[in-house]
Amino acid sequence: MDVWQITRFTLLTALAATALMVPPGLALAWLLARRRFRGRVLVETFVSLPLVMPPVATGLVLLLLFSPRGPIGGLLAGIGVDVVFTWRAVVLAMTVMGLPLFVRTLRAGFEQVDRRYEAIAGTLGASPLRVFFSITLPLAFPALAAGAVLGFARAIGEFGATIMIAGSIPGVTRTLPVAIYTYTEIGRDRDAAMLLVVSAGIAFAALWLSNYLTSRAGLRA
């Protein structure tokens, strides 16, 4: 039984996806929390779209974009990088599906940071960049951590988009949820049950951590 391999693969790809969420997520959350600009609502809607679209549909969009004949996949194929039906596709699906949760949580965190601290830091000679890294980000850190945990948990549970763009190739793209589905379908109920216990454990730990961090953020604000 390959429980260990599947768990390890899922955790690693979810970690990679979470790391990939952070740079664009930070920028988007800050923009939405702190800047008023044209098309803001559009950006906001676009970011949250994967939350409400059927994951399989999001997966299809990704497949169209990243297949070797797609606009992005074609470019990547040109430099010898295959995406679809590889581990990269798994990470991609996880990132896209987890990003909205990360952005929404962090955005709320940024909105809770008192603007007076930023204004005072400015009068003390700190450039906007320094204000962000020394005041805004540390004060929003509990939200950042909570958002990352939520995004990570969403990545662990990703199924619909993953099955579309990465499939269920044993040892290559098979993650926990995909394996549970596959095993149940072919009658390996004991294996499926074992993976169920593992997934439940990871999900519980992640949610608990997220709630803990969010409540700490609430106390501080």
Add this chain to the structure above:
Amino acid sequence: MIEVDFRLEQGSFVLEVQQRLEARVTVLFGPSGSGQTTILDAIAGLRTPVRGSIAVNGRTLYSSTGGINLPSHKRHVGYVSQDIALFPHLDVRRNVTYGQGPGQKLSLESVTAILEVGALLDRGVSMLSGGERQRVALARALMSAPDVLLLDEPLVAIDLELRRRILPYLERVRDELGVPILYVTHDRDEARRFADRVVVLDRGTVSRAGAPGDVLG
């Protein structure tokens, strides 16, 4: 010397000031909401006037005709507001030294000595009393080597007894550091005791200006 000559929309009225402030301590006096805080905000770069100019010691911070509007981090002002706003995630030392730059004239030792905050340096800000917070905020502003110190009712949130104890610290800052101070207060006694010059504002315009004895009676 602080030169302000600007116009700024402020809620129900238009704030218009034109003053050359050469005194060590100028108190902006008048009923609440007459625009005193807005003047400090405009000097600090937190609000932008409709037009006019602001200069400190001959350095132009804002000029609508010259197209100059320095961001607040380039204005060299020390701002202590009534809500103090010490950074909650930094200890006292890191708060005080936050704005310390390479061109620093004042040493940490001299500032902490004048304000007697040396013993507080390694504490978290949540451990401070109201009066201590006030002195730390003042030390933080001074450590950024400001050309002007803007104090917005710094004593309003603390009780009378404590006020009496903090005023001498402010006087020491005034007398020993030579940084010009613009001070907003609604307290007549505080103004009389602390000011070299008093500017009275009423709904956005200067109604009187002069020596404390003449203006406050």
